[in-house]
Amino acid sequence: MAGFLFRRLLNYLALIAVATSLAYALAATALNPRANYEGRNPPIPPAVVDARLAELNLDDRTPLPERYLRWASGVVRGDFGRTVTGGSVNQDLGRRIGVTLRLITAGLLLGSVTGVLVGAYAAVRQYGPFDRLSTGVSFAVLAVPTVVLANILIIAAVWFNYLVGAHVLLVSGEATPGMPGGFAAQAADRLRHLVLPTLSLSLGLAAVYSRYQRNMMLDVLGADFVRTAMAKGLRRRTALVRHALRTALIPAVTYFAFTFGALLVGTTFTEKIFGWHGMGEQLVNSISANDVNTVAAISCFAALAVLAAALASDLMHAVLDPRVRMGADR
Amino acid sequence: MSVTDEELAEQHEAGDRLGAPSRLRVVAGRFFGSFQGRAGFALLALMFLLAFAGPFLGRWSYTDRDFTAFLAPPSADHWWGTLQTGADVYAVTLRGMRRSLVVGLLAAVVGTTLAAVVGAFAGYFAGWTDRALTWVTDLLLVLPAFLILAVMSPLFASGQWPLFVLVLALFLWMVTSKIVRGVTISLREREFVYAARFMGVRPTTVIFRHILPNMSSLLVVDATLNVSAAILTETSLSYFGFGIQPPDVSLGSLIADGTRTALYAPWTFWFCAGLLVVTVLAVNMVGDSLRDAFDPASGRGRR
Amino acid sequence: MKGYGGLRAESAGRPGTGRADRDDPAEPPGPVLEVTDLHVTFGAGAGAVRAVRGVSYAVRPGEVLGVVGESGSGKSVTSLAVMGLLPPHARVTGSVRLHGREILGADEKTLSAVRGGTISMVFQDPLSALTPVYRVGDQIAEAVRIHRRVSRRDAARRAVELLDLVGIPDAARRARAFPHEFSGGMRQRVMIAMAIANDPDVILCDEPTTALDVTVQAQVLEVLRRARRETGAAIVLITHDLGVVAGSADRVMVMYAGRPVEAGTVDDVYLRPRMPYTAGLLAAVPRLDAAERPVPIEGTPPSPAALPPGCPFEPRCPLAVPACAAAEPALEPVGSPGHLAACIRAEEIEAAGGAPLAARPPGALPAEAGAEAAAGVLPAGAGVPARTGGAFGGRAPEEPGGRAAPPPRRDREVVLAVDDLVRYYPLTKGTLLRRRIGTVRAVDGVSFDVRERETLALVGESGCGKTTTLMEILRLAGPQHGTVTVLGRDTAALGARDRMAIRRDLQVVFQDPMASLDPRMTVYDIVAEPLRTHGIRRPGPRVRELLRLVGLEPGHAARHPQDFSGGQRQRVGIARALALEPRLVVLDEPVSALDVSIRAGVLDLLTDLKARLGLSYLFVAHDLAVVRHLADRVAVMYLGVIAEIGRVERVYAAPLHPYTRALLSAVPVPDPGVERSRGHVLLEGDLPSPADPPSGCRFRTRCPLFRMLGGSERARCVDERPPLRMLGDDHAASCHFAERSGAV
Numbered sequence A: 001m002a003g004f005l006f007r008r009l010l011n012y013l014a015l016i017a018v019a020t021s022l023a024y025a026l027a028a029t030a031l032n033p034r035a036n037y038e039g040r041n042p043p044i045p046p047a048v049v050d051a052r053l054a055e056l057n058l059d060d061r062t063p064l065p066e067r068y069l070r071w072a073s074g075v076v077r078g079d080f081g082r083t084v085t086g087g088s089v090n091q092d093l094g095r096r097i098g099v100t101l102r103l104i105t106a107g108l109l110l111g112s113v114t115g116v117l118v119g120a121y122a123a124v125r126q127y128g129p130f131d132r133l134s135t136g137v138s139f140a141v142l143a144v145p146t147v148v149l150a151n152i153l154i155i156a157a158v159w160f161n162y163l164v165g166a167h168v169l170l171v172s173g174e175a176t177p178g179m180p181g182g183f184a185a186q187a188a189d190r191l192r193h194l195v196l197p198t199l200s201l202s203l204g205l206a207a208v209y210s211r212y213q214r215n216m217m218l219d220v221l222g223a224d225f226v227r228t229a230m231a232k233g234l235r236r237r238t239a240l241v242r243h244a245l246r247t248a249l250i251p252a253v254t255y256f257a258f259t260f261g262a263l264l265v266g267t268t269f270t271e272k273i274f275g276w277h278g279m280g281e282q283l284v285n286s287i288s289a290n291d292v293n294t295v296a297a298i299s300c301f302a303a304l305a306v307l308a309a310a311l312a313s314d315l316m317h318a319v320l321d322p323r324v325r326m327g328a329d330r
Numbered sequence B: 001m002s003v004t005d006e007e008l009a010e011q012h013e014a015g016d017r018l019g020a021p022s023r024l025r026v027v028a029g030r031f032f033g034s035f036q037g038r039a040g041f042a043l044l045a046l047m048f049l050l051a052f053a054g055p056f057l058g059r060w061s062y063t064d065r066d067f068t069a070f071l072a073p074p075s076a077d078h079w080w081g082t083l084q085t086g087a088d089v090y091a092v093t094l095r096g097m098r099r100s101l102v103v104g105l106l107a108a109v110v111g112t113t114l115a116a117v118v119g120a121f122a123g124y125f126a127g128w129t130d131r132a133l134t135w136v137t138d139l140l141l142v143l144p145a146f147l148i149l150a151v152m153s154p155l156f157a158s159g160q161w162p163l164f165v166l167v168l169a170l171f172l173w174m175v176t177s178k179i180v181r182g183v184t185i186s187l188r189e190r191e192f193v194y195a196a197r198f199m200g201v202r203p204t205t206v207i208f209r210h211i212l213p214n215m216s217s218l219l220v221v222d223a224t225l226n227v228s229a230a231i232l233t234e235t236s237l238s239y240f241g242f243g244i245q246p247p248d249v250s251l252g253s254l255i256a257d258g259t260r261t262a263l264y265a266p267w268t269f270w271f272c273a274g275l276l277v278v279t280v281l282a283v284n285m286v287g288d289s290l291r292d293a294f295d296p297a298s299g300r301g302r303r
Numbered sequence C: 001m002k003g004y005g006g007l008r009a010e011s012a013g014r015p016g017t018g019r020a021d022r023d024d025p026a027e028p029p030g031p032v033l034e035v036t037d038l039h040v041t042f043g044a045g046a047g048a049v050r051a052v053r054g055v056s057y058a059v060r061p062g063e064v065l066g067v068v069g070e071s072g073s074g075k076s077v078t079s080l081a082v083m084g085l086l087p088p089h090a091r092v093t094g095s096v097r098l099h100g101r102e103i104l105g106a107d108e109k110t111l112s113a114v115r116g117g118t119i120s121m122v123f124q125d126p127l128s129a130l131t132p133v134y135r136v137g138d139q140i141a142e143a144v145r146i147h148r149r150v151s152r153r154d155a156a157r158r159a160v161e162l163l164d165l166v167g168i169p170d171a172a173r174r175a176r177a178f179p180h181e182f183s184g185g186m187r188q189r190v191m192i193a194m195a196i197a198n199d200p201d202v203i204l205c206d207e208p209t210t211a212l213d214v215t216v217q218a219q220v221l222e223v224l225r226r227a228r229r230e231t232g233a234a235i236v237l238i239t240h241d242l243g244v245v246a247g248s249a250d251r252v253m254v255m256y257a258g259r260p261v262e263a264g265t266v267d268d269v270y271l272r273p274r275m276p277y278t279a280g281l282l283a284a285v286p287r288l289d290a291a292e293r294p295v296p297i298e299g300t301p302p303s304p305a306a307l308p309p310g311c312p313f314e315p316r317c318p319l320a321v322p323a324c325a326a327a328e329p330a331l332e333p334v335g336s337p338g339h340l341a342a343c344i345r346a347e348e349i350e351a352a353g354g355a356p357l358a359a360r361p362p363g364a365l366p367a368e369a370g371a372e373a374a375a376g377v378l379p380a381g382a383g384v385p386a387r388t389g390g391a392f393g394g395r396a397p398e399e400p401g402g403r404a405a406p407p408p409r410r411d412r413e414v415v416l417a418v419d420d421l422v423r424y425y426p427l428t429k430g431t432l433l434r435r436r437i438g439t440v441r442a443v444d445g446v447s448f449d450v451r452e453r454e455t456l457a458l459v460g461e462s463g464c465g466k467t468t469t470l471m472e473i474l475r476l477a478g479p480q481h482g483t484v485t486v487l488g489r490d491t492a493a494l495g496a497r498d499r500m501a502i503r504r505d506l507q508v509v510f511q512d513p514m515a516s517l518d519p520r521m522t523v524y525d526i527v528a529e530p531l532r533t534h535g536i537r538r539p540g541p542r543v544r545e546l547l548r549l550v551g552l553e554p555g556h557a558a559r560h561p562q563d564f565s566g567g568q569r570q571r572v573g574i575a576r577a578l579a580l581e582p583r584l585v586v587l588d589e590p591v592s593a594l595d596v597s598i599r600a601g602v603l604d605l606l607t608d609l610k611a612r613l614g615l616s617y618l619f620v621a622h623d624l625a626v627v628r629h630l631a632d633r634v635a636v637m638y639l640g641v642i643a644e645i646g647r648v649e650r651v652y653a654a655p656l657h658p659y660t661r662a663l664l665s666a667v668p669v670p671d672p673g674v675e676r677s678r679g680h681v682l683l684e685g686d687l688p689s690p691a692d693p694p695s696g697c698r699f700r701t702r703c704p705l706f707r708m709l710g711g712s713e714r715a716r717c718v719d720e721r722p723p724l725r726m727l728g729d730d731h732a733a734s735c736h737f738a739e740r741s742g743a744v
Ligand code: SF4
Pocket: C275, C276, C277, C311, C312, C313, C314, C315, C317, C318, C319, C320, C321, C324, C329, C342, C343, C344, C345, C346
């Protein structure tokens, strides 16, 4: 058993290593950090540029394997190198990671809980008004890409603020810098910043989950064990909540691992559009800035996050489903 | 597999004439029997018509610039208004839509084919083949697709969009492939597959003759839903300038431009955004209705 | 309704078998459950399916009513309708009275108060009927707490008591297990425990033993009897198995196409059937205790969406006269009091004492029936296979085809030899943390041979390794241990080309004809596939010939498997297996997925083909009665080893291994007289896990003989694995004390 766990973690490690290396190799070939120094006025002497690039391990005249080795030996020691501006990638991303995690957590919680509840209720009342409405809404939401949704939310917020005559919803950043006031004011300010990005992230997720949960729920609604529960004398509603919903949650949890990748991408867009200084924003910026080391570091983080989600979903699966749990005595 | 035997050809015909309606007809009947299927199909057809025939109706080409009208609201001259550059919104939007549709369709077809082949081989052969293929699938799942596509974006400049389609497809197949693998593993234990194996049919033939056709409904539905996924990814990439590169336009790049002027020139944003949403909605509706039509036991129409 | 009155008035129990709790000579108690003129319709308009059309019955306390019918006869829908558990789109009319109170159409409050309390239900598939994520003890305790105001702890204690009552060993610990940790039989016990939790007055059992092996079926039926004794409840036992009803029920109702077609006491219905369908059904069941070949009922049951206007059995009835198609006959009294039959010729049959009446001329069979009845195989016009006092009217038992007997066994070529075959699987557990927790010894040293033109049956219950053995043979690759020799070639030494050549001679027919035919292909392509695979370019004429050979219309070649009935599909499967003119055909439960009335036709076809084409069969089955009618030799398997092997007549007449004895005695016989007089060897406990088989003799944990042995003798069973000993001419058993097995 320990062997199996060990092999699994080793496999994860290999996946992360290969994924990150691939991302590095790709970024180092495709991106051109030298371009950052071109077209400056006054022009920067080539020797200076070379020296600067060499210092950052971004010199395209050094063979790729050599650059890779230097970068990799740093990574093994936990150092992802320097950004194009010379700062430490570790420090930069360390600051941003919290922002991203806060956004993801809020969006994930809101999205999945709403989605599961809506889907389950819609299934129980199949073809009822709520089912039709939620189906229509989720279809509409699923057709709107995050970038459009975010922009629509911004337009709507501007319009709403105009209507109310006050800046109720804030569309840029995580908090107002230098905001005076005590904890309550700070919290309120953060909340006003949080509403729109969270919505933009969780709406799509809720739509996906509600569709999925509805299908799963419909699958178990007619299951024999629900009939047994009713044959025991439970009311339909009680039987559904106690027996059907509990069982239908299991596949939803497995589904979580699949949606996590999409969630990361959604976070990227949301951060960029709402001006949150998280990993996602940095991803878009670093590509524009030809920042090879940051790109590789973010890939590493993304790979880690996806695998962590897979592991978490397996764990939850085991918690919810006695059939996959082990050590049950016979 | 087709029947080449003339001897039975007439009996075939006779059988078909009086016999049970073909599966295709049953599925089509169910598909068009649902409101959602009809509406989705009609909308999608309309979008295609607009994208491919629409440009011939307008007076402007997407490369034209009207230097007398910058950011002009919709008028008889410019049906959907103009952009800041003086380009006709109608012309560029349809052009963008055409590109998005083609990219989406191709990427979905390539992606689903890849998913089917990889998943089926992994599931059928088990052992090392399975382990290797699954590992590659996992690797691609773990790689941040958006980042890779974005990093590679310079390669897509100057009309290299087919390459873009290929790379896009490369990141579309993994989840489907895992599902295909699971279905294959269960199909592999089905008796008709055993029957084929025990009569000496070669493994690859078994896969293409018995396994994949028996999940065709899954594949068709998935390909459809992949179209919308591909369109959405393409739009998002182009929005950030990482997808279709200028001078080519796509809905994504148009939306990106439009958001800047959306507040005071709504036509620059809403037309392209609206068309995008309607297209994706139509594709999703078609996909969902197809699923129900293939498998009446799933979702609607049950119990 | 007329029939109802008769049923209610005359439903006294059999004399001499009266129940203690019912032996009140003064006045029999009134019925607890009365169902009157129940109708269930799904859908509306032209596509409406009338699943149940006028069912009436009544049961008294402590009485067992058997409801018999084939799939689609409406028997299960009836019980769900009684419980009010049908989906809302089903339209239910009629009356269901529980203790005189109408519950049909009652509101949810009333219904949930009686469900699980006064009336409870046991479902067919105990795995899907239990919620997978809750512990079984909690699920039973829930049933208790719904109807009684007891504390959680008391409910849990009651759950343990109930588990103990239904015979689950170590109940307190097992109550904490999840459903998937139980075997099928144990799960069904849990279902029964749940059903009797609140001392119900009626228990509806819907195919309670269908998913179980025969020895486990016997145990579960015993538990049901105990449950009835404990609760004094009336039991409605719904099943397709005539044998189960014969041994357990007081009265029987036979259903066909959504209606009761015959009802009465068990003796009346089984010994003096007055409805041709009942008679046909009884004659179609392969019987363990009779050498007569079963006689198929021709045709297939009508689709409930398109019923003929007259008697629903008319298209298949050998006694049909033109008047039958005019109107549906009502259920009317015939013969002895309480005996009802829905047939216009019932009185005639009664008058003739069940003797065959004039049959319909054979040419008048409808096309469908003709296809189903293996053209040319059947002696035409079997007459009414009604049976008086256990004797079949019907066909003589001699082999059809009228060919010369094959040369003696030892002179015939060995087509398949299996020697000391072993197949182990790693056993893993958990998906999150997968680990190997042991080795499943699925097949552990099995040897047998099959000679030309002979049928060897491998029988045993699920988990005995019979299917694994078969797969090992079909793989045509070297086994983990031992040798498999097919047509004189050792499979371990085969090259790709030789293997391909052998595949021509070795073909297989699978259990489930729906699953074994690719649903996407036409019948033509299915039958042509082996021909094409082996390089035959123009398979057309051969396909046509094959379809005709198995009794199908060649004109149907363009159809898909879904367009055929179960029996016809299995014929397609047989045609495919015969395409390459094989010498050895492996049959994997070829009839167990088919309805009783169709089964006999396929068995006839197989027998006929074997004789005509000189085939050898390796036949895997769990149904001992079917084996008796198809096989020449039989090998009984238990936990991966052969317990007994020999000629069928010998093994069935004088079984040597205690397991064979138990197995044979557990098979219910569709004859109430025989069932009542037979002694039963009830095996205890479950099949041990093949991952951890008992030392020495594998059967010792359940062996009834073992329990009668002395200490030193027992030690031999525990320590020493019994070899397969030759104990007579072509009859061997692996038991140290086989000579004494008669004592069991
Ligand atoms: S009514 Fe006629 S067709 Fe029906 S069972 Fe009786 S004899 Fe046969």
